[in-house]
Amino acid sequence: MPTIFERIIARELPATFVYEDDLCVAFQDLHPVADMHLLLVPKKAIPRLVDAKPEDQALLGHLLVKAGEIAAAQGYGEAFQVRIHNGAGAGQTVFHLHLHLLGGQQKRAETH
Numbered sequence: 001m002p003t004i005f006e007r008i009i010a011r012e013l014p015a016t017f018v019y020e021d022d023l024c025v026a027f028q029d030l031h032p033v034a035d036m037h038l039l040l041v042p043k044k045a046i047p048r049l050v051d052a053k054p055e056d057q058a059l060l061g062h063l064l065v066k067a068g069e070i071a072a073a074q075g076y077g078e079a080f081q082v083r084i085h086n087g088a089g090a091g092q093t094v095f096h097l098h099l100h101l102l103g104g105q106q107k108r109a110e111t112h
């Protein structure tokens, strides 16, 4: 079963994209909890951060570099948060690795 994010990446489900390259996409969270709430998602379907392998090192670095570039492009380069939920116990609900990019006023403490 593909995850919601795989279906968004495949354009089977709609999303508001703000960035795409060969390795990742970024789109608006469906339930934003901050003025900027983007999800930065690798095209490779790694379920959780802890499932990343040594061969994913370059991809993980790419995601962090892009997180900064995308936040800056959105006007939040001076102040933003990058958040990863690893596992259900940490609040992960979609088991396809993703980075929350949060900026501006936060609407509540939790991200969901």
Ligand code: 5GP
Residues within 6 Å of the ligand: 004, 013, 015, 016, 027, 028, 029, 030, 031, 032, 039, 084, 085, 091, 092, 093, 094, 095, 111, 112
């Ligand atoms: P997690 O809790 O797994 O770290 O975060 C999953 C995020 O995906 C949540 O913030 C949730 O609002 C978002 N989300 C869930 N389903 C969809 C969807 O269909 N489209 C978009 N754009 N975001 C979604």
